[in-house]
Amino acid sequence: MILDGKGLAARRLELLKEDILEEKLSPTLATVIVGDDPASHMYVRMKHRACEQVGINSVNVTLPADTTTKTVLDRIRQLNEDPDIDGILVQLPLPEGIDTESVIASINPEKDVDGFHPLNMGRLMTGLPGPRPCTPKGIMTLLSEYNIPTSGKRAVIVGRSVDVGRPIGLLLLHADATVTICHSKTENLAEITRQADILVSAAGRAGIITADMVKPGESVIDVGTNQVNGKLCGDVSFSEVEKIAGAITPVPGGVGPMTIASLMENTADIARNRCVHFM
Numbered sequence: 001m002i003l004d005g006k007g008l009a010a011r012r013l014e015l016l017k018e019d020i021l022e023e024k025l026s027p028t029l030a031t032v033i034v035g036d037d038p039a040s041h042m043y044v045r046m047k048h049r050a051c052e053q054v055g056i057n058s059v060n061v062t063l064p065a066d067t068t069t070k071t072v073l074d075r076i077r078q079l080n081e082d083p084d085i086d087g088i089l090v091q092l093p094l095p096e097g098i099d100t101e102s103v104i105a106s107i108n109p110e111k112d113v114d115g116f117h118p119l120n121m122g123r124l125m126t127g128l129p130g131p132r133p134c135t136p137k138g139i140m141t142l143l144s145e146y147n148i149p150t151s152g153k154r155a156v157i158v159g160r161s162v163d164v165g166r167p168i169g170l171l172l173l174h175a176d177a178t179v180t181i182c183h184s185k186t187e188n189l190a191e192i193t194r195q196a197d198i199l200v201s202a203a204g205r206a207g208i209i210t211a212d213m214v215k216p217g218e219s220v221i222d223v224g225t226n227q228v229n230g231k232l233c234g235d236v237s238f239s240e241v242e243k244i245a246g247a248i249t250p251v252p253g254g255v256g257p258m259t260i261a262s263l264m265e266n267t268a269d270i271a272r273n274r275c276v277h278f279m
């Protein structure tokens with residue numbers, strides 16, 4: 001079964017649009033992008049397009065690649081203090097030389113639509129309500145909408161990044177999965193991934209997950225967005241793994257669109273001032 005993130009995200013955006021209208025919400029999202037990485041600019045454009053689609057106002061702050069950390073912090077302080085701004089996100093990665101941790105920590109945690117602020121990461125860790133990082137949240141939505149059970153199941157995550165690997169591990173743990181997080185130093189990776197009921201690959205390496213690493217029936221979630229010869233592809237060797245997996249996300253059209261849908265949901269939730277997303 002192909003897990004159609006593109007279709008599901010489109011349906012969720014439609015529902016959100018109706019909710020925003022009905023509740024007479026008028027949320028405003030501010031995006032901050034530093035430098036000229038083409039992929040980052042494309043993702044920010046996609047976010048603004050989604051805002052327009054669902055009725056969220058949006059403003060963008062673009063800063064040149066040679067901007068100092070202090071200038072970024074000053075700009076975020078202004079957004080924090082602006083009562084018209086509900087949500088703030090800083091598009092990652094930031095150019096080398098900018099202190100990413102200080103920048104993220106400077107966002108008002110109550111406006112942190114990405115859920116990356118250390119306070120919100122702590123809320124995630126403890127299971128307290130708060131905005132959840134968008135890609136992990138989107139994966140949990142996909143699993144639940146396709147009725148893929150997590151409770152008591154073995155989840156294996158490949159990649160321990162702060163924005164995807166670790167938070168999806170925590171969300172799956174809160175959903176009663178038995179979680180293993182693998183990384184570049186993991187020995188016998190294939191042996192571990194073959195034990196999974198749910199395999200999430202967020203390694204950022206094209207084709208790292210091959211058919212011999214997947215057991216029949218496994219659900220395979222591909223978070224990779226790798227460019228190979230100018231073509232977008234995931235971490236999973238899709239054509240061979242598709243034949244073995246019980247469920248699999250494509251790239252494009254899987255996790256990516258769910259990331260954007262989750263961002264819209266987080267922005268609306270923050271505007272409602274009720275972050276109720278326990279997952």
Ligand SMILES: Nc1nc2c(c(=O)[nH]1)N[C@@H](CN(C=O)c1ccc(C(=O)N[C@@H](CCC(=O)O)C(=O)O)cc1)CN2
Binds near residue numbers: 251
């Ligand atoms: N501040 C953030 N920075 C980054 C995040 C994030 O959640 N917050 N995640 C990624 C990039 N990202 C959103 O920012 C993102 C990546 C991919 C997609 C997506 O829909 N991709 C499409 C394909 C698009 C294409 O044609 O290339 C798909 O997979 O179908 C959306 C958002 C890193 N930075």
